[in-house]
Amino acid sequence: MPQTKKTFLRLLALAAVIAAVLGLFYGGKVLAAFRHDNGQQQAASATGERKVLYWYDAMNPQHHYDKPGKAPDGMDLVPMYAEQATPPAQNASAAAPAKAERKILYWYDPMHPQYKANKPGKAPDCGMDLVPKYAEEQVATMAPGSVMISTEKQQLIGVRTAPVQRETLVRDVQTSGQIMADETKVAHVHVKINGFIENVFVDYVGQVVKKGQPLFTLYSPDLVSTQEEYLIAKRGEKSLGSSQFAEIAQSSQSLLRSTRDRLKLWDISDEQIKKLDESGEVSRTLTFFSPISGFVTDRKAFPQTSVTPDTELYTVSDYSTVWVNADIFEYEVPFVKVGQNTAMELSYYPGKTWNGHITFIYPTVDPTTRTVKVRMEFPNPDFQLKPQMFADVKLKINYGNQIVVPQEAVLDSGKEQTVFVAHEGGYFEPRRITTGAKVDGKVAVLSGLKAGETVVTSGNFLVDSESRLKSAMGSMQH
Numbered sequence: 001m002p003q004t005k006k007t008f009l010r011l012l013a014l015a016a017v018i019a020a021v022l023g024l025f026y027g028g029k030v031l032a033a034f035r036h037d038n039g040q041q042q043a044a045s046a047t048g049e050r051k052v053l054y055w056y057d058a059m060n061p062q063h064h065y066d067k068p069g070k071a072p073d074g075m076d077l078v079p080m081y082a083e084q085a086t087p088p089a090q091n092a093s094a095a096a097p098a099k100a101e102r103k104i105l106y107w108y109d110p111m112h113p114q115y116k117a118n119k120p121g122k123a124p125d126c127g128m129d130l131v132p133k134y135a136e137e138q139v140a141t142m143a144p145g146s147v148m149i150s151t152e153k154q155q156l157i158g159v160r161t162a163p164v165q166r167e168t169l170v171r172d173v174q175t176s177g178q179i180m181a182d183e184t185k186v187a188h189v190h191v192k193i194n195g196f197i198e199n200v201f202v203d204y205v206g207q208v209v210k211k212g213q214p215l216f217t218l219y220s221p222d223l224v225s226t227q228e229e230y231l232i233a234k235r236g237e238k239s240l241g242s243s244q245f246a247e248i249a250q251s252s253q254s255l256l257r258s259t260r261d262r263l264k265l266w267d268i269s270d271e272q273i274k275k276l277d278e279s280g281e282v283s284r285t286l287t288f289f290s291p292i293s294g295f296v297t298d299r300k301a302f303p304q305t306s307v308t309p310d311t312e313l314y315t316v317s318d319y320s321t322v323w324v325n326a327d328i329f330e331y332e333v334p335f336v337k338v339g340q341n342t343a344m345e346l347s348y349y350p351g352k353t354w355n356g357h358i359t360f361i362y363p364t365v366d367p368t369t370r371t372v373k374v375r376m377e378f379p380n381p382d383f384q385l386k387p388q389m390f391a392d393v394k395l396k397i398n399y400g401n402q403i404v405v406p407q408e409a410v411l412d413s414g415k416e417q418t419v420f421v422a423h424e425g426g427y428f429e430p431r432r433i434t435t436g437a438k439v440d441g442k443v444a445v446l447s448g449l450k451a452g453e454t455v456v457t458s459g460n461f462l463v464d465s466e467s468r469l470k471s472a473m474g475s476m477q478h
Contacts, residue, residue, distance in 0.1 A: 051082040104132045105425045145467040146429040154426065160458035161422045162406050166451040169399040171335075171439040177326035177344065177393040179385050182377070185318035187292045189301075190309055192266050195220030197305045198285050202314065205299050209290045215314060216301045217285040223266065227282040230259040234277070294318035322378055322385045324356070326393045327371035335397040336361060342376050343394045346385075354378050354385065358395075399437050402444040409455045410435060410443055411464060419449065420456040420463050428456065428463050 055065040055077035069077050107130035109115040109123035121130050149159070199217040202209055209215070233256040263273055268286060276283070298315035307313065324344060328336060338361065344354045356378035365372055376393070378385060410433070411418045421429045433448030449455070456463055 052079045053082055054080050056080055103425070104134060106133050107131060108133055146427055147463065147466045148425065148427050149463065149466065150426055154459070157462040158459045159456060159463065161454045162409065162457045164403060164405055164445070164449050164451055164453045164455060166401060166403050169402045169404060169437060169439050169442070169444055171397045171399065171437065173328060173332060173395040173397055175326045175328055175393050175395070177324040177376070177391045179387055179389040179391060180323045180325060181297075181317045181319065181387050182321050182323050185292065185294065185321065186297075187290075187294070187314075187316045188312050189215060189288070189291065189314035189316065190312060191218060191220075191288065191307055192309050193218075193220045193222050194308050195223065195306075197301055197303055197307060197313075200301055200303050202290075202296055202299070202301075205296050207296045209293065209296060209316060211290055211293045213290045214287050215290055217287050218307070219285045223263075223268075223286055224282055224284065226259060226262055226266075227276060230256070230263065230273075230276065231280060231282065233259050290314075290316055292316055292318055294320075319380055319383050319385075319387075322380045322387065323359075324376045324378060324391060324393060325373050326376065326395075327366070327369065328374055328395065330365055330370050330372055332397060333361070333372050335399065336374060336395065341396065344376075344378060345392045345394075346389065347392075348389070349384065399439070399444060402436065403449055403451055404442045404444055405449065405455050406457045407438060407441050407443050409457045409460065411460060418464075420460050420467075421449075422454040422456060428467070430464070430467055 055068050057065075057071040057075070057077065064080075065077055068079070071077055107117045107120050109125065110128060110131050112123070112125060115123065115125075116133075117130055120132070122128070123130060149157075195218045197216050198219050201214045201216060237253055237256040260273060264270075267288065269289070272283075272286060294316045295318075296314055297317045298312070300311065301307075301313040336358065338358050340358045342356050342358060344356065345352070346354075356376045358374055359377045360375040362373040362375070374395075405419065409419050412435075417433050417435050419431050419433055421431050423429060431448055434446040436444035436446045438444075
């Protein structure tokens with residue numbers, strides 16, 4: 001036992017000696033380091049210099065550097081000072097952040113999702129609890145490229161929206177036209193036998209005539225001889241028509257009928273034949289009458305003039321209605337229909353409008369102007385509309401009931417058209433659409449939108465930039 005105690009004392013003495021040697025060797029260095037660090041802190045306090053822990057990229061704060069310089073994007077690196085650093089206790093608490101609160105956009109009926117409410121409660125139909133719609137769920141259902149823009153940022157970039165509506169789209173097409181005579185109301189006066197004009201009752205171009213008004217008298221040997229034959233046939237029919245021989249009676253009746261038909265085929269009226277019957281005398285000349293009411297637009301009937309059936313003696317035009325030929329572009333032709341109402345104005349009568357309708361669409365296209373002629377008909381009771389006048393014509397093209405958006409809402413790249421649909425919570429979804437006609441600042445949407453949705457009409461270029469930036473960053477992360 002005494003021997004064990006001696007051994008323990010020897011080991012204790014050896015440990016003390018080793019501790020003394022280590023203290024002499026390292027103690028000076030530790031003290032010197034402590035004094036040096038304390039001196040630096042005192043010097044910094046005396047000069048006001050702040051201690052820099054590291055430098056970082058202002059756009060990407062997670063990138064740290066041990067000396068000043070430029071970030072990859074060209075910006076100067078920003079120093080992180082010691083007093084700005086978060087204490088360890090705070091770092092520890094920051095390392096385990098509290099669970100962020102989820103943003104609720106609205107509550108909806110799970111059985112009828114179209115029912116929405118701004119607070120929790122019961123569904124009106126089934127009595128079930130309303131289910132919250134969270135913001136992240138809203139984004140998940142949107143198309144790629146959808147972005148969320150805060151209300152403050154929307155005001156900053158000037159975002160404005162408008163509802164998508166369904167309405168009747170009507171376009172006014174303005175074009176020029178030329179007035180013409182109605183070709184269905186033009187009469188050309190000829191005689192059907194050779195003869196000589198004796199008296200002329202309508203003797204200048206532009207004169208107004210009525211239907212049945214005398215135009216001229218004609219002497220024709222054939223007419224005189226036919227009248228004589230008619231009177232002879234009539235006397236023969238009177239004496240032989242009651243003959244007991246049927247063939248003789250029928251022959252006399254046939255001769256009378258043939259001479260009467262010959263006079264009628266030469267445009268001798270029933271009244272003139274009746275007068276011939278009553279008087280029993282042959283007229284040396286017969287009178288010819290106007291077939292319609294209108295204006296004399298051409299005259300070749302002069303006294304003592306020899307005429308033949310191919311001679312056009314008068315041209316009479318009825319201007320109570322007129323035609324107007326107008327040119328429209330070929331892409332507008334499918335929307336122009338026969339019977340469609342039109343309006344016309346003339347510079348000669350300011351403030352006055354004539355209403356008409358389309359009667360014919362020509363079947364050919366002008367290869368130079370790429371236009372199609374459309375014929376319209378207008379009433380002209382007071383004859384203010386005169387052929388060869390030029391007029392301003394308005395056509396109303398009805399595109400029917402269409403879904404329309406403001407034209408400024410559509411981003412057109414040439415190959416595709418896009419709009420941004422605004423959702424609740426500041427979310428904007430890019431939507432490709434197919435467009436139709438453009439009328440008065442509105443665009444018809446053939447597909448891609450439905451009535452009741454909301455689209456961005458101002459600031460959509462900046463929203464598009466945000467969307468493209470988000471898509472590009474998303475592709476880089478993947």
